[in-house]
Amino acid sequence: MIEKTVSEYKQVIGDCKSIFRKKTIDYGTAWRILRLPSITDQIYIKAQRIRSIQEKGTQKVEDAVEGEFVGIINYCIIALIQIDLAREERLELSYEELEPLYDKWVDQTLQLLTNKNHDYGEAWRNMRVSSITDIILMKLLRVKQIEDNQGKTLISEGVQANYQDMLNYSVFALILSKESEHDIA
Numbered sequence: 659m660i661e662k663t664v665s666e667y668k669q670v671i672g673d674c675k676s677i678f679r680k681k682t683i684d685y686g687t688a689w690r691i692l693r694l695p696s697i698t699d700q701i702y703i704k705a706q707r708i709r710s711i712q713e714k715g716t717q718k719v720e721d722a723v724e725g726e727f728v729g730i731i732n733y734c735i736i737a738l739i740q741i742d743l744a745r746e747e748r749l750e751l752s753y754e755e756l757e758p759l760y761d762k763w764v765d766q767t768l769q770l771l772t773n774k775n776h777d778y779g780e781a782w783r784n785m786r787v788s789s790i791t792d793i794i795l796m797k798l799l800r801v802k803q804i805e806d807n808q809g810k811t812l813i814s815e816g817v818q819a820n821y822q823d824m825l826n827y828s829v830f831a832l833i834l835s836k837e838s839e840h841d842i843a
Contacts, residue, residue, distance in 0.1 A: 734825040
């Protein structure tokens with residue numbers, strides 16, 4: 659089953675990376691101006707929109723919920739890249755400079771997923787997308803608390819691990835959404 663998960667993961671990330679590349683070409687790296695708490699808030703906005711639509715059962719802006727999960731994935735990777743580039747003062751970086759960092763974080767996060775998947779036995783496949791949304795929001799609140807504490811924790815994982823978990827949960831949500839589309843068809 660892990661081979662299926664890795665294949666699905668790579669497909670989702672491939673789609674996200676393509677969007678990241680195109681947006682980098684369109685906008686450059688304007689996101690480099692953002693501090694980590696601002697990126698956290700951007701992810702929060704996306705997760706809150708997903709939850710709001712899930713609760714209301716309707717939406718007025720036709721942007722697909724799946725696109726919000728893609729945004730969460732890419733903003734989590736942006737946050738992880740920002741951590742790597744903390745000492746880099748340049749705001750404008752080429753896609754060619756960013757691509758290895760994007761791939762590094764995807765590879766590390768996929769490894770985290772496979773390790774956790776081994777221990778948890780793919781439990782995520784039996785979760786509801788709405789529960790995944792709630793977990794992402796909970797992790798965002800944790801990150802905000804850690805940020806408010808200037809990164810200090812007593813026992814908890816830091817922001818990096820939480821960004822990686824949110825990335826993986828968003829991938830899970832997209833995989834489950836695709837599977838439910840196929841079930842309906």
